[in-house]
Amino acid sequence: MAPRIQRLDHHTMEKYENIWFGIAVVMSVLLAVAVFASFLSGTIPRIEDEGGGGHHLEGVKNGRINSRNFAGTPFATPGLVDNKDGTYSAFVVARAFAFDPPVLKVPAGKPVTFYLTSADVLHGYYVEKTNVNATVVPGQVASFTTTFRSPGPLNIVCDEYCGVGHHNMLNKIIVEAPQP
Amino acid sequence: MTTSPVHTPDLPRPAPALAPGDFRARTIPAIQDAAYLASLKKVTQYYVVTAFLALFIGVLIGPLQAFNYAGINVYDNPILKALLKSYYQGLSLHGVLNALVFTQFFISGWLLYLPTRDMGAKINMKFAWGTYIMMTAGLLMAAVPLLLNKATLLYTFYPPMEGHWLFYVGATIMVAASLLVALQVIVTWIGWKKANPGKVTPLVTFMTVCTWMMWLVAALGLVGEALFVLIPWVFGLRPGVDPLIAKTLFWWTGHAIVYFWLLPAYISWYAFLPKQAGGRIVSEPLARLTFVMFLLNSTPVGIHHQYADPNISNVWKLIHMFLTFLVAIPSLLTAFSIAGALEDAARARGGRGAVGWIFKLPWGDPSVTGQILAMISFIGGGAGGIITASYAFSPVIHNTAWIPGHFHITVGTAVTLSFMAISFWLVPHLTGKRLAAPKLALSSVWLWFAGMMFFAVGMHWEGLLGIPRRALISATALPIYKEGSMHSQIPMALTGISGVILLVGGLMYFYVLFATLLSPRVDDGEVTTPLPYSDVISPAGSDLTRASTLVRTTEPLLALWVVALALVLLMYGPVVLRLIANASLVPGCDFFSVGAGGCR
Structure with a gap:
């Protein structure tokens, strides 16, 4: 007797789909949380935005500088x-x-x-x-x-x-x- | 509280009613006008062949780059020197031709042809040909300065490095032409919706329209960069350029463009590969959800390319990182669906066991094998992409050899190998010619896959050691990469070997392609190689009112498109406006021409 071919059906697939979808979402969120934690703990030398990018330096405003002339900076x-x-x-x-x-x-x-x-x-x-x-x-x-x-x-x-x-x-x- | 029987939201909806025909492969409406069909196929063929000609030149330059990363400098060879002035000119051509020209031309043909056939629509062929001519004209314009070493800017063309104006104008015309293809397809779909009220958009059309809509949102960054930053600057209408504004607008498009390359391959994987392998599409509603997630989420992620850039808020960098992680979800859904469809195919062919079924897939078919290998490469590529997108890990590998290692197994294999594999049936379908040398075709996809695996391992490894990307590292004044404490011998050897394997695999592929194209027409492609539509395990149905919630929610694509646009404006608006408010213009410079070296 030839073996009966067991084919995938809609209901089984849908169940696994939902589980897989859930895992994907949880994984993405966990990844973001992990990176956020390492960001807060300062393990990455973060590049400052215009608030911190040398705004107190002579000749530098909002982190911007005149690239043609550094005199006085x-x-x-x-x-x-x-x-x-x-x-x-x-x-x-x-x-x-x-x-x-x-x-x-x-x-x-x-x-x-x-x-x-x-x-x-x-x-x-x-x-x-x-x-x-x-x-x-x-x-x-x-x-x-x-x-x-x-x-x-x-x-x-x-x-x-x-x-x-x-x-x-x-x-x-x-x-x-x-x-x- | 009203008890009107008209509004009964609390009652469960009747189960979606599906006709037996919904489970079977779609029968596309016949096109009676033979001259029109021939013209449609011809323009598609022109797009596809132009794409592969670009890839051919790009692939020939590839090994030169691989050898550089094996520590061997071939750019001093006098014959090569006559053709290419520097490693950087070779790299610019390789990147522009493979990543920008090949992809865009192939997609413009593929995603014009598929929805038109799927809807059985009659599109304006003059417009379609005009768009092709415009795209090609743009390409030729941009090619002149590239070939003359006047636009050695790499494919990111970051200002203030300044190339010849013809490059910017040509590239803009080329990209603008793709937007016209997008509009033609979307307008055709709107016409279909009007003619078929209450009907569910067929899957292939749905996925295509989603992809083009996504591209229209994504392309806004590049269009803005070209029209408002680069072109006014190279024509001297502005005193200078703000490199950070340009770079931010570039990556608005620059990351989403990878989904613009990937989704056309997904369309084949979802809709056609199940049939080719002998199985069924797992779930049409899920495929629709995947594409809508890409429409909404592909674009507002680009700042993850700019973690290293100054003066962009870290909050926005982190938001874009989170959104980038979310784009992994539709790709993971795709992995599930396609693996399911392939398993279904293999079991129908007598496959058994938890993994034993894999061996029952039609591994003798070059088109199926190429696409499966493309997917396998994307498992590594996707996982590496998530690592690359992480703010924590990025500083270690940003702009190192890791990055080309990463994108050669995403765009270079998942996309390119898929397109190559699709061409094995698409070219016979379009031309009525038979695939020449199928065995050679099968070997070529295996070699491409193997070469890219070698390349990826070598380059990821070199990147972790700290070797920068896009640098002539084989000829540095200080031998820090080849000698010293780096221990780069093994990854360099892997990269060098990959260049040879890829060259052989590439030449075999192009032999098959050109031999097919140059062979005589033997039959009607409509009959012998029809579009491989697949049966479906969970169909969407055709009647909108009786379709599932997921199908009804994803159907109003125009509204979802507006949401996508709003989302990208929300996620990019504050960043770009702040950059504009603090604009800091600098003069253009040329450090790539022979004997040049200076700023205006």
């Missing part, structure tokens, strides 16, 4: 600034095809607030082996705060296409051990 002399309260500010200017300063020295274990801007096109500020990853936009200041824990050199990679020399836009952060 902290970006005229890029580099690390010791705020004398245990925190640091790092000012970085991106230009095709290098970051200024080419080597940024930062102390380990101290919060550093970065302020990035571009003098020409879009660039990306990606620090290897970390979750520091910000778009550097001409006319805008990108700002975030992060703490580098272990001393040593880290590559900075431009990860936004900026022209024929894009792949050579590589610089360094040197995380220095605290002075004994």
Whole structure:
């Protein structure tokens, strides 16, 4: 006797459909909750909006800056600034095809607030082996705060296409051990 | 409280009444006018063949990119140098031709033909041909600066990197033409609704109209970027450009466009693949719900591409992230439905066991196999997409090799391999020619799938190591990727191998396609290769008043379209208005031309 073919029927499918639909919704919501929790706990160096994007800096308004002229702004002399309260500010200017300063020295274990801007096109500020990853936009200041824990050199990679020399836009952060 | 018998909302509705015919495959209205049908098929064929010609060139450039990510720079080869000035020009062509031109041309043909046949409509062929000519003219205009290294902007063309004006104008004309296809289909559907009051829109037409409506909402961002930001800027009517406004408008369209690519493949998976595999559509009402969810939810998600951007509120970034997660739901529903339809097919063919049925699918059929492999790749692609969209994980992989790894198993396989597999029956259907070398066709889809799996593993891996995307990493002044502490040898080898496999698979596919197209017409495609409409396990029925709640709720597509538009304005309006209020204009720059390097 030939085996009877058991075909799927409407009612069974509908039951599984509903279960599957429920799982999908719960999963999506749980994912969002998990990310929201990690956002609140500060594990991600969040990129500030115009309220925090260096609005207190000279020559910067609502996180915007004149990309043609950095005179009078902290970006005229890029580099690390010791705020004398245990925190640091790092000012970085991106230009095709290098970051200024080419080597940024930062102390380990101290919060550093970065302020990035571009003098020409879009660039990306990606620090290897970390979750520091910000778009550097001409006319805008990108700002975030992060703490580098272990001393040593880290590559900075431009990860936004900026022209024929894009792949050579590589610089360094040197995380220095605290002075004994 | 009234007890009028006319309004009895508390009483249960009678169970949806379905006729026995509703469970059987749709019989499309016959088109008597042979000349009209021939013209309709011809314009579809032109769209499809133009699409695959673009893919052909794009695919030939692909291995050059793969070799770069294997640490091998081939762009210094003098013969290649005569054709392509830089890696970045090659990448621009690869991206524009494959992701923008191939998809749009194929979809414009596919989603013009299907609803027209499904409704048995008589569309204005002059308009249809005019749209095709306009789209092709736009393509040719944009192609000139691309080929001359005057628009080496990659397919995101972020300002203030500035290309030749012809690129922007050509691309705008090309995209505008797709909106005209959308309008023609929607207007035809409105005509059908008027002629068929109280009837349920047939499934294929429903899914197509949904897709085009979604595209009209999604395209607003790109249209706005082109007309109000880029074109006035390249013609010098504005003192500069705000790169952030441009980028935000780009991603308004730029993420939803992936659903514009994906949904036409879903239409085949839902409506035709069950028949091709020997099974039935699981549920028409569920398919409708899926498409409506895409119509509403596809567009207000684009800011998840901008987590790394400054001066966009984190609240909006998180809202868009949540909405992005929600778009996973209709895709998960699709996974369920299609797996159900395939299981139904395999069991009808004698398949048994919890997983043993899989082996009973018609694996000898290149069209079925290609589409199933496309789906399998999308399991990884979809899961990776959710990871990529998460604000927490994004900073680790944003703009790394992970991203091209991700989209080559979504658009590069789920979509492209589906379209390739569809062409195995669509081209014979349209032309009356027989598929040349079916065995080679079968091998080509397996190789494409295998190549993309190698590529995806290699590139995701390289991305996790911190290797950036879109960079000539094989020729950096500092050897940080190939040497040092990265240990990138294995993923680089996988990526290099993938380039070879994909080139072989691609050439086999194009041999089959061109050999089919160049063979003589042997029969009537209507008879030998009809549109593969499928039987249905849970149909929607044809009478609207007696249809289920889900069918009745999803039927008013025009109203749902307005809701989709309102939703996107709500989710993008505040962000865009704030950017405009704080606009910061910068001059255009050229860092890609030979010997160039500077801003205006």
